[in-house]
Amino acid sequence: MGLENKVILRFSSVFWAPSQYLHSVPHFRYIILNLNHFGKGPILVVHVPPPFSFEMEQLDDREVVADVMKVLRLMHEEVPDPVQTHGLDSTHT
Numbered sequence: 001m002g003l004e005n006k007v008i009l010r011f012s013s014v015f016w017a018p019s020q021y022l023h024s025v026p027h028f029r030y031i032i033l034n035l036n037h038f039g040k041g042p043i044l045v046v047h048v049p050p051p052f053s054f055e056m057e058q059l060d061d062r063e064v065v066a067d068v069m070k071v072l073r074l075m076h077e078e079v080p081d082p083v084q085t086h087g088l089d090s091t092h093t
Contacts, residue, residue: 005048005056007068008086014042015076
């Protein structure tokens with residue numbers, strides 16, 4: 001199956017569409033699972049498939065979150081900072 005990474009982001013509220021998946025446009029670098037769709041609250045699980053997962057291995061947590069947020073902000077007009085991310089205790093700046 002290869003190397004696949006995940007990034008988990010919790011937000012204070014939902015800003016995205018109610019679909020199960022969000023597709024990272026313009027490129028399909030990330031596959032984003034909407035946990036709110038399953039009643040788990042404003043949480044996105046970002047799956048990072050190869051070859052991007054190999055690139056991600058070279059970054060620290062803050063750089064990874066920054067890249068994911070950059071892509072989310074290309075997809076949506078207003079995206080708040082997450083209140084919690086996997087691997088970090090609080091929001092990044």
